[in-house]
Amino acid sequence: xxxxxxxxxxxxxxxxxxxxxxxxxxxxxDDYRKHLIRQISQHAHSExxxxxxxxxxxSRAPSLRSKKILLAKIQDEGGHGLYLYSAAETLGIxxxxxxxxxxxxxxxxxxxxxxxxxxWADIGAIGWLVDGAAIVNQVSLxxxxxxxxxxxxxxxxxxxxxxxxxxxxxxxxxxxxxxxxQAMAQDAMNRWWWPSLMMFGPHDSDSPNTGNAMKWKIKRQxxxxxxxxxxxxxxxxxxxxxxxxxxxxxxxNEDKKSYDHGEINWDEFIRVxxxxxxxxxxxxxxxxxxxxxxxxxxxxxxxxxxxxxELINQ
Amino acid sequence: xxxxxxxxxxxxxxxxxxxxSGHRLGEWCSNAPILEEDLALTNFALDxxxxxxxxxxxxxxxxxxxxxxxxxxxxxxERDFQNHLLTELPNNNFADTMAxxxxxxxxxxxxxxxxxxxxxxxxxxxxxxSIKEIKYHLRHTKEWxxxxxxGTSESHYKMQKAxxxxxxxxxxxxxMDTIDHEMLNLGIGINPxxxxxxxxxxxxxxxxxxxxxVPEDSYMQTGGKNGIHTEYLGFILADMQYLQRAYxxxxx
Ligand SMILES: [Fe+2]
Ligand SMILES: [Fe+2]
Numbered sequence: 001x002x003x004x005x006x007x008x009x010x011x012x013x014x015x016x017x018x019x020x021x022x023x024x025x026x027x028x029x030d031d032y033r034k035h036l037i038r039q040i041s042q043h044a045h046s047e048x049x050x051x052x053x054x055x056x057x058x059s060r061a062p063s064l065r066s067k068k069i070l071l072a073k074i075q076d077e078g079g080h081g082l083y084l085y086s087a088a089e090t091l092g093i094x095x096x097x098x099x100x101x102x103x104x105x106x107x108x109x110x111x112x113x114x115x116x117x118x119x120w121a122d123i124g125a126i127g128w129l130v131d132g133a134a135i136v137n138q139v140s141l142x143x144x145x146x147x148x149x150x151x152x153x154x155x156x157x158x159x160x161x162x163x164x165x166x167x168x169x170x171x172x173x174x175x176x177x178x179x180x181x182q183a184m185a186q187d188a189m190n191r192w193w194w195p196s197l198m199m200f201g202p203h204d205s206d207s208p209n210t211g212n213a214m215k216w217k218i219k220r221q222x223x224x225x226x227x228x229x230x231x232x233x234x235x236x237x238x239x240x241x242x243x244x245x246x247x248x249x250x251x252x253n254e255d256k257k258s259y260d261h262g263e264i265n266w267d268e269f270i271r272v273x274x275x276x277x278x279x280x281x282x283x284x285x286x287x288x289x290x291x292x293x294x295x296x297x298x299x300x301x302x303x304x305x306x307x308x309x310e311l312i313n314q
Numbered sequence: 315x316x317x318x319x320x321x322x323x324x325x326x327x328x329x330x331x332x333x334x335s336g337h338r339l340g341e342w343c344s345n346a347p348i349l350e351e352d353l354a355l356t357n358f359a360l361d362x363x364x365x366x367x368x369x370x371x372x373x374x375x376x377x378x379x380x381x382x383x384x385x386x387x388x389x390x391x392e393r394d395f396q397n398h399l400l401t402e403l404p405n406n407n408f409a410d411t412m413a414x415x416x417x418x419x420x421x422x423x424x425x426x427x428x429x430x431x432x433x434x435x436x437x438x439x440x441x442x443x444s445i446k447e448i449k450y451h452l453r454h455t456k457e458w459x460x461x462x463x464x465g466t467s468e469s470h471y472k473m474q475k476a477x478x479x480x481x482x483x484x485x486x487x488x489x490m491d492t493i494d495h496e497m498l499n500l501g502i503g504i505n506p507x508x509x510x511x512x513x514x515x516x517x518x519x520x521x522x523x524x525x526x527x528v529p530e531d532s533y534m535q536t537g538g539k540n541g542i543h544t545e546y547l548g549f550i551l552a553d554m555q556y557l558q559r560a561y562x563x564x565x566x
Contacts, residue, residue, distance in 0.1 A: 048349065055343035058359075062557035062566035063384045064367040067340075071360040074343055078353045085349075120557055120566070170566075178564050286344065294347025296472070297408050300465025307464065 016217055021147035024090035032216050036146050037091050038107070039218065041098045044084035046110035047077045049283050053117040054126060062120060069166050070123060076159045083155060087148040103288050111269070112195050114277030121174055121181075121188035127167015129189075129196040129234065135160045136230045137200065145217040168237060175241040182242075189238065190246040197261070198269045200227040206266075232258045320496050321434065322376040323396070324503055326386065327493075327539065328437075329369035330397035333387055335418060336362030337550055341405055351408075354454060358415070361447040365440065372436045388558035392548050393541040400483040402538075402547045406476075409462050409469065413476035416455035420516055421487045422448045424509035433501035456520055463524025470525065477521065478529050485534025488513070 008027040015022060022028055051074050058074070061067035085095045101107035112130055117123060138160060142153045174185040201207060201223040213219040238245055249262030271277070315323070339359035346352035370383035381389075400418060405411045426448055429441035462473040488510040497503025521528050537543065557566070 048344075051344045051352070058340040058343055058356075059337060059553045060556055062388075062564075064363055064370070064387055066566055068360060068363050068367070071340060071343075071356050071363065075353050075356050075360070078349055078356075081349060082353075173566060177566075178561065180561055181564050290345045290347075293345075294351075294408065296466070296468050297347035297351075297462070300462050300469030303469075304461040304465040 016145055016215075019143075019145075019217070021150060022145050023147045031212065032218075033091055035213060035216070035218060036149065037088055037093050039213075040084055040088040040091070040149055041093070041101065042108050042110075044081050044088060044098065045102050045107060046113065047081035047084060049109040049113045049287065050077055050126075050130075051081075052283055052286055053113055053115070053279070054123060056117050057120060057123050060120070061123075066170070073127065073163050073166065076163065080152075080156050080159070083152040087146075087152045090148045099291065103284070103291070105275075105284075108273070109283075110199060111272045111277060112199050113283060114272050114280045115191070115195055116278050118191075119184050119188060121171065121184040122192070124167050124170030124174065124185065125188040125192040127163045128171055128237070129167070129192045130199070131160050131163040131167060132234060133196045133199045133230050135164055136226050136233075140219075140221045140226060143217075143220050168241075171243065172241045175243060186243060189243050193246050194265060194268075195272075197227055197231070197264055200224075200230070202266065202269075228258055231261060235259055315493075317496070317500070318376060320493050321502060322373055323493050324497050325369050325373045325376060325437065327396045329366045329373060329386060330395050331401050332362045332369060333366035334395070334397045334401040334547070334550060335415075336360075336366060337554060338401065338403075338405055338411075339415070342411065347408055355411075358447075358451055358454075361444075361451070365444050365447075368440050368443070372440070384558070388555045392543060392551060395543065395547060395551075396539050396541060397547075398483070398486050398538045399535055399544055400480065400486065402544055402550060403480070403483065404546060407472060408458075409472040409476040410479070412455050412458040412462065413473065414480050415451065416459050416520075417480060417484055417487075417517075419448055419452040419455050420513055421484075421509070423452050424512050425504060425506070428504040428509070432503070437502065459520055459526075460524045463521070463526040473524070474526050477526055481529040482532060482535050486536050486538055489536065489539060491539060 009029065012022070012026070012028055012032075015026070022032075054070065054074050054077070058067065058070055061070050085098065088098060089095065098107060102109070117126065135157060138153050138157050142150055142157060144150045144153065171185050171189075174181040204222045204224045207223055214222075235245055235250065247262045249260065251260050252258075253260045272280070275281075336359045339355050339362065342352065342355040342359075344352065346355055366387065367383050370386040373386055374381050374383055398418075400414060403414065423445075426441045426445045429437055430445060432438040432441065459473065462469040464470070488506040490506055494503055494506060498505050518528050557564075
């Protein structure tokens with residue numbers, strides 16, 4: 001190996017070992033850069049695609065207060081998308097390229113958003129369960145080794161915990177409400193519980209990709225550990241408001257001081273990731289359509305800016 | 315109608331305009347040309363819904379029948395709403411939405427500026443809060459009128475068409491009826507005809523700068539203030555009010 005490269009790798013690894021953040025101008029191995037681009041762009045796309053299932057209920061939010069909260073939440077998510085696109089851009093990829101990869105199917109987004117929001121309770125379930133699961137993952141990522149990503153996570157986590165509380169509040173109100181509302185809330189719980197557990201990815205024993213990510217401290221805790229944290233905090237919240245968990249194997253394990261749970265349906269997980277979830281096609285079609293319909297607007301903005309510059313230069 | 319009733323109507327009109335505008339802007343979520351614009355439009359929607367909430371809270375107080383703000387948004391029917399027709403028209407393309415919102419924001423700028431010194435303290439307080447938002451909406455939409463008007467030939471065409479199409483809905487903004495007269499006499503409301511010339515001057519200036527034509531005067535649509543709406547409003551309400559109507563005993 002070339003001595004220069006050797007030295008650079010050494011500096012990089014020392015920083016990783018000593019928990020010093022890697023910054024955009026630092027040398028980094030190609031695979032580290034690639035891994036981060038893939039992960040951060042996927043994260044950004046998830047924030048943005050997630051605006052669709054939630055946006056689906058803005059017009060029908062059942063009170064002015066809940067409409068305001070939902071509008072603000074979706075804006076937060078779009079804002080998260082923006083920070084994350086910027087963080088990925090520090091690695092040498094443009095937002096246009098990332099969008100292109102998304103539209104080509106080369107970049108993914110969180111599979112959870114391939115499920116539909118069928119009733120108002122789904123808005124509660126997303127905030128409480130989906131944002132709740134995202135927080136567990138993102139809190140852990142606040143300590144990720146790439147500086148811009150870690151800092152984006154710190155900003156994002158503050159807002160996510162609001163979302164989680166607001167989602168839980170929707171569920172609580174519905175569980176204190178009429179029979180119809182209670183049934184709606186339980187139904188949403190039944191549909192969102194398992195997909196939320198799948199958000200953490202395959203069992204540690206089945207995830208071959210995490211080796212380098214753990215070594216480079218991009219990922220700080222394993223899928224199963226994060227999933228367990230989520231289950232342990234969420235089960236109690238569910239019981240507190242009278243919701244049951246759709247898992248008859250769920251049981252408190254006194255020895256490990258946490259819950260045992262039933263087997264996750266990994267066939268469904270793989271099927272949805274590979275494109276056959278209920279809304280995969282709808283989500284992509286929607287995003288591509290908006291992007292294409294907006295092209296003339298983006299072109300006009302650029303043309304206008306150029307004209308202004310020419311005027312100033314004259 | 316006694317004075318209290320007239321103030322109630324005046325406040326409801328302001329609230330209805332805010333609510334329906336906010337509803338239309340919320341429909342842009344996940345549909346805008348760029349992410350930044352998606353956030354701007356839903357942010358404006360949020361401003362409008364917040365304003366509607368404040369105005370309806372005041373309406374509930376004036377009405378004094380034990381209703382809350384959601385009653386006015388969710389439990390009234392098509393003929394009860396008194397918003398301008400311009401606010402309820404479909405979003406169509408981005409130029410259409412920007413033209414409509416610019417016309418409205420400019421009108422609201424002059425309206426709320428005067429309402430800041432209304433003799434009704436609650437209206438004045440709401441206006442003072444709203445005017446900051448309105449200034450921002452106005453600046454943002456004006457920038458887009460300029461960009462699109464003086465951007466590409468396609469954007470110019472679309473913006474000119476939008477201006478022409480919505481022109482016939484702008485007359486209604488400046489209509490004056492008995493409620494407006496009464497509010498003006500009490501120092502609570504404003505004279506919409508006084509702000510018309512200011513509005514028109516700014517419109518002409520901006521259109522000129524954007525290389526766009528000022529439409530010729532033609533017939534102006536009317537009806538919103540009397541609850542005579544376009545066919546679009548019924549669908550907005552069907553959408554917006556569905557949960558409250560389907561589960562009348564539920565609290566959300
Ligand atoms: Fe987020
Ligand atoms: Fe969130």
